[in-house]
Amino acid sequence: xxxxxxxxxxxxxxxxxxxxxxxxxxxxxxxxxxxxxxxxxxxxxxxxxxxxxxxxxxxxxxxxxxxxxxxxxxxxxxxxxxxxxxxxxxxxxxxxxxxxxxxxxxxxxxxxxxxxxxxxxxxxxxxxxxxxxxxxxxxxxxxxxxxxxxxxxxxxxxxxxxxxxxxxxxxxxxxxxxxxxxxxxxxxxxxxxxxxxxxxxxxxxxxxxxxxxxxxxxxxxxxxxxxxxxxxxxxxxxxxxxxxxxxxxxxxxxxxxxxxxxxxxxxxxxxxxxxxxxxxxxxxxxxxxxxxxxxxxxxxxxxxxxxxxxxxxxxxxxxxxxxxxxxxxxxxxxxxxxxxxxxxxxxxxxxxxxxxxxxxxxxxxxxxxxxxxxxxxxxxxxxxxxxxxxxxxxxxxxxxxxxxxxx
Numbered sequence: 001x002x003x004x005x006x007x008x009x010x011x012x013x014x015x016x017x018x019x020x021x022x023x024x025x026x027x028x029x030x031x032x033x034x035x036x037x038x039x040x041x042x043x044x045x046x047x048x049x050x051x052x053x054x055x056x057x058x059x060x061x062x063x064x065x066x067x068x069x070x071x072x073x074x075x076x077x078x079x080x081x082x083x084x085x086x087x088x089x090x091x092x093x094x095x096x097x098x099x100x101x102x103x104x105x106x107x108x109x110x111x112x113x114x115x116x117x118x119x120x121x122x123x124x125x126x127x128x129x130x131x132x133x134x135x136x137x138x139x140x141x142x143x144x145x146x147x148x149x150x151x152x153x154x155x156x157x158x159x160x161x162x163x164x165x166x167x168x169x170x171x172x173x174x175x176x177x178x179x180x181x182x183x184x185x186x187x188x189x190x191x192x193x194x195x196x197x198x199x200x201x202x203x204x205x206x207x208x209x210x211x212x213x214x215x216x217x218x219x220x221x222x223x224x225x226x227x228x229x230x231x232x233x234x235x236x237x238x239x240x241x242x243x244x245x246x247x248x249x250x251x252x253x254x255x256x257x258x259x260x261x262x263x264x265x266x267x268x269x270x271x272x273x274x275x276x277x278x279x280x281x282x283x284x285x286x287x288x289x290x291x292x293x294x295x296x297x298x299x300x301x302x303x304x305x306x307x308x309x310x311x312x313x314x315x316x317x318x319x320x321x322x323x324x325x326x327x328x329x330x331x332x333x334x335x336x337x338x339x340x341x342x343x344x345x346x347x348x349x350x351x352x353x354x355x356x357x358x359x360x361x362x363x364x365x366x367x368x369x370x371x372x373x374x375x376x377x378x379x380x381x382x383x384x385x386x387x388x389x390x391x392x393x394x395x396x397x398x399x400x401x402x403x404x405x406x407x
Contacts, residue, residue, distance in 0.1 A: 034064040109142040239335040257292035258361035366393035
């Protein structure tokens with residue numbers, strides 16, 4: 001039942017359930033409403049609120065007067081519904097601004113942590129990402145707020161990394177340019193992923209270029225140049241064998257197939273087909289399956305190893321606990337040192353490292369006249385551009401091909 005007040009356009013209804021105490025007396029709670037003609041000259045009735053919520057007839061009167069004024073002036077809210085929507089939008093805007101402010105103030109380590117959690121579920125190389133972040137990136141920029149990280153911060157990170165020394169075998173060496181680049185690329189990936197998750201707004205500070213002429217991630221050439229001769233390879237394998245049979249076998253596989261160390265460590269007996277003389281490389285770097293061919297020496301090696309199969313995990317080469325190997329033994333470095341293969345060599349491109357075995361395999365193929373396409377497929381290169389580094393070794397074959405056309 002409507003009850004009119006002395007104020008024009010303001011009335012109320014009394015609740016049969018709700019009660020309110022006014023001046024020490026209890027009475028039914030009142031819900032106030034206002035009537036007014038809207039912009040279309042139609043009569044509107046809107047609820048203002050309950051007496052128990054602090055709403056009085058005078059408050060309803062003032063609100064009605066503001067609405068009528070706004071209707072006449074054609075501005076502001078022109079109904080209680082519009083007023084509530086405007087206030088809701090204002091609160092939401094304030095909430096988003098506060099959230100954005102909070103996001104800007106979070107340290108880089110926060111979004112990096114979220115990225116590494118995602119990487120564990122979605123990237124095969126997540127261990128590499130985690131290692132690079134924890135060892136090289138976090139100590140430098142982990143505690144810096146993401147809104148304070150700029151291109152200049154990235155330039156400083158690059159400089160710091162290039163000056164950083166890491167332990168390698170018995171000495172300390174400067175971080176390789178390729179590792180510096182991998183670290184910068186990882187930071188870029190973290191920011192890109194954070195933007196997708198709405199954890200970061202703005203431009204990625206690790207841009208491809210600082211200006212139109214200078215590449216930001218330009219790193220000096222770090223490709224291997226040193227090639228082992230057949231005699232050097234034989235001596236190296238013999239020296240390694242005198243220290244560790246397993247390390248010798250791993251290096252022999254790399255020398256004779258060009259497989260990456262990670263691919264050899266992933267190799268399981270189920271991937272070795274001795275009947276057809278092939279190995280199936282199921283998780284190579286470029287995410288494609290390819291085959292490597294078993295040479296007579298490798299066949300003898302696998303037959304010998306069959307008696308030593310690690311049945312628990314099935315890995316061809318496993319550690320003492322039967323688990324996967326993640327890094328080539330330092331036996332390799334000791335053998336290289338004993339033979340003096342790196343003695344007097346200062347250019348890292350000419351130093352003999354485990355990757356040199358794979359590089360030597362591809363170089364031998366090129367020098368004996370194999371096509372670049374054959375080398376690409378055997379090496380598992382993603383594109384021919386990577387294989388082109390061996391093109392200069394086929395010069396004799398190119399000369400012979402041209403000479404056949406001479407008349």
